[in-house]
Amino acid sequence: MYGGSKEKALFLIRIQEKREKMCLFGKLYGLNSPKTIQCSQELDTLLNEYYQLFQNTKNKYSVPTHRITVTNSYVRQYSLPYAK
Template sequence: MKLVDLEMTISKKREEMIQLGMDKGLQFHETIKCSQELDRLLNEYNYVLGETKQTNPLDVYHEFLIILQKTIFNSLRIGHNSIFSFLN
């Protein structure tokens, strides 16, 4: 199953479990069974995520910011002596 499909299935199963818990209680056998199915889906999701080694889009953005920060720092460091010479 693809990650997107798993995400949708997990979301639906989570909603189902919450509704069962609210309607019939947390100790009701159907609620417990639904919780176990949700656990299985989450485990499958983590497995597929690890296998595909997909990155979070925010991770890519974060890496970009780090590269940008290093580039700016290196640019400033080149002119470090001339920039801070007035302090002496």
């Protein structure tokens, strides 16, 4: 079902849209807002699904990348300005 490049690209678009929505909510309502937290949890779910569907199909003998490592590298590259 999954694994094709088109499905992977569509999944990545969904993740990026959710990430942008979460950033917008963080700027509008604050980082501790229930709306921002809910959106963050939905993004976490999408990211977990992505890694289960696409990352595990590469090589069954490869060492899995821990999600915290991926998240930290993303935060270092694309750190968000502080919300006011």
